[in-house]
């Protein structure tokens with residue numbers, strides 16, 4: 506009886522499995538279907554790239570029709586939807602006309618790497634699961650260590666971006682200095698007015714929202730004033746507070762300034778403070794003629810850089826380097842019985858041991874492939890080109906009568922028009938006019954209490970012709986404002 510039942514149930518299960526197989530196998534397209542899908546997606550991507558030189562930088566149109574229902578659509582219909590509702594709404598971040606915030610990249614070879622990484626899907630979280638993928642990641646980190654003259658013994662991790670990198674670095678700083686419990690409100694962090702908000706955000710997330718934060722005064726080039734930093738630390742020590750961290754920026758988001766790293770490093774060393782450098786935007790300019798500005802970066806205890814900014818990789822790739830291995834392992838290295846096969850000789854061979862992430866996208870490939878394919882030289886030239894374009898843009902704006910912020914260290918700068926009356930209101934209108942025009946995208950900020958328009962030149966697709974287009978647009982918008990009054 507029981508035997509019969511069992512037999513029956515095997516038959517039943519086989520039938521059920523056959524039924525389900527018909528439906529679930531739709532998830533693996535056939536060879537001919539794969540080819541067709543790849544071709545139409547490739548054609549659509551290629552059309553996007555071909556049009557990118559002339560397509561507008563910004564559209565204020567809002568997307569529609571993206572909700573998920575249980576209906577099937579053709580790939581053609583979905584690509585059309587993607588084009589109009591995703592690619593053509595908001596800022597065109599892949600375009601060279603994106604001169605706002607910090608521009609994005611989108612190297613084609615990097616996109617191919619993402620495709621390959623997704624198809625082969627190696628587990629990049631630990632060495633045991635994919636020694637190849639882990640090694641690609643470790644080699645990318647080795648290269649980054651050499652770029653910033655960090656010792657090979659430092660640990661690194663490839664993250665989704667500067668914010669998560671900052672989180673890892675500042676957690677290491679916290680744990681190295683044992684900043685917890687009643688020590689938190691006595692601990693002091695030194696940063697500048699121009700620090701990126703990801704620093705404060707990270708501090709808040711890691712339970713350090715109540716530390717004392719000192720905003721160190723800046724000089725006329727928006728760089729941290731070393732004398733003010735020194736005085737602030739001494740005053741805090743005299744008061745019985747516990748300084749533990751200095752955050753310097755090499756390439757501020759609003760003003761393109763590089764803090765005096767070597768001098769700050771010396772102060773950090775003197776007082777045994779953790780020295781963190783945020784090089785998310787500007788770090789890779791170390792590969793250019795401005796190398797000298799980065800002197801002292803090699804003294805940092807931790808450093809954050811963003812290949813999805815300065816190396817033109819598509820969004821989703823940041824990196825963190827930390828000299829103190831134990832501090833990083835302290836918070837991120839954890840194991841469990843189901844991980845018992847995944848042992849390695851060196852803990853840091855496992856990317857997951859130095860990161861909050863376990864399973865993750867094999868993101869090392871999206872930098873490894875372009876670096877190995879193109880070599881470093883075109884990256885260097887492209888960054889140098891951005892520096893020259895910044896000078897060119899500034900000169901052209903000056904010819905139009907604009908006032909300019911100080912000569913930036915790197916490729917972010919700001920400007921405003923000296924209208925005779927209602928200067929701020931009219932500059933705000935000018936910004937609105939520029940957004941309504943949309944040919945080139947610029948963003949605004951407040952620097953030293955003044956409303957200013959920013960230009961951030963970092964896309965590999967930004968060329969002299971882009972700047973000419975930006976100048977023509979600004980001139981056009983300026984005329985509209987002047988005519989309105």
Ligand SMILES: *Cc1c(COP(=O)(O)O)cnc(C)c1O
Pocket residue numbers: 607665666667668669701703754756757758783784785786787811823
């Ligand atoms: C962009 C930026 C960050 C944050 O990096 P994400 O990659 O956007 O998370 C941090 N610091 C600076 C200076 C930046 O420009």
